[in-house]
Structures are given as C-alpha cells and as structure tokens.
Amino acid sequence: MTKNLLLTLLTVISVTASGQTFKTEDQNLKGWTKETKIVYADFKGKPTDQLKRLNKEAGLQASAQIGLKSILDVPKKKRDRGRLLEKVYVAPFFIKTTSVTMTKDEKELEKQRLYFDMGEVHARMMRRDIEHIQDSTKAYGTMWIMYSSIKDYYCTELGKMFNDYTYEVFVEKKEGAFEKWRELIDKGLSELDKYATKKEDCHRLLTGLPIDPEYEQSEKVLDTFMRCNQ
Secondary structure: OHHHHHHHOOOOOOOOOOOOOOOOOOOEEEEOOOOOOOOHHHOOOOHHHHHHHHHHHHHHOOOOOOOEEEEEEEEEHHHEEEEEEEEEEEEEEEHHOOEEOOOHHHHHHHHHHHHHHHHHHHHHHHHHHHHHHHHOOOOOOHHHHHHHHHHHHHHHHHHHHHHHHHHHHOOOOOHHHHHHHHHHOOOOOHHHHHHHOHHHHHHHHHHOOOOOOOOEEEOOOOEEOOOOOO
C-alpha cells in the first residue's frame, strides 16, 4: 500500500470516527439550514375558522409560523470563566404543528417560506452582534448580562418585519411586493453569510444538550423560544 493511499484511508477513518450527526428537526419543529426546504407536508396545522374566513374574504391560502429559539451556555468550571467566554446558540424554527396551508401552489408556499428566511436574517444579525461584543470586550460575564436584551431586541425587530411584509403582500397586495421583499432578504442573507445558522445550532436547541463538554446551560438564563411569529 502506498504512503499516499494509506494517509487517505487514515483521514477517512478519522473523519468518520469523529463525525457527528446533528439533529435539525423533529416532528414539531424544523430548523433553518442552507439545505432546509419547507415543503407542503411540513404544514401540519389544521385551518382555523379565522384562516378559512381570511381565505374566503382576502384570498389568504396559508400561514407559516416561525420562531427564534436561543440559549446561553457557560463554562462548567468557574476557574475557566474568563479563559472561556459564554456561547450563544440561536436558530429560526418552522413550527409545523401551527403552520397551515390550504393550497399546494408553490407560488403561495414560497411567500410563506420567506418568513423562515426573515428569521434567519435576524438570527445572523444577533450572532454578528454577539461576536462583535465579545471580540471588543473579551470579558466573561458581558454576554451573560446582555443576552436577554439582545434576543428581545431581535425578536421585536423580526415581529415588525413580519407585520410589514404581511401588510404589503397579503393585505395591500402591492404589485411586485413579494419580489421586492425576496430581493431584500436574499441580500441580507448574502451579506451575513459568515453568520449563517449551522446544524450544530439546531441540534443544540432541539436536544437541549450542550455540545461542548466544557460547557453547561446557564442556570440564570433559561432556554427560550421567542414566538416572534406573524
């Protein structure tokens, strides 16, 4: 066996042995990743009387429910707090059980998928701000203090965007409104690509288990599911 072939085999074995399968969805939630696609079957909710009325009166055919889920992990050992900083995990989730569709029309489903991408843009901005704060202070405890206000801010901002988009596209039905919003969100995703949600984020938030063995969930800051849905 040649030296190069041996090295290649050892590399494959090493990657396989250390690899980990990360969970990105369960029967109720579907986390955002670059590979995620929301399909008709993900809309598991039953049409409410309100949606039926809006469908009849305004032509609304679907309703996607999106939330931001986040958590703060801290080093297990107090002596490491300083050498190691806090870790924040955040990801948008599509809520299957309360998302409803009365159509299979891809054009209508695409309008609902945009809510999911809006959540991702805000998750990326939150992740960016956290990185900037930690890079500038390099002090343990800063994120522990600021975490709640940061996540609440982005939850509020996401809710505002949901409302603006819903009004223009589904209430006013402005010509070209969806295309305008699609372009805006695509631009945001592109500019913030380095802060994209990873499978690890979804896994951490779905399982409730810290990924890094040196970390544990903060006792003071609880796991939160920010229902910033439209």
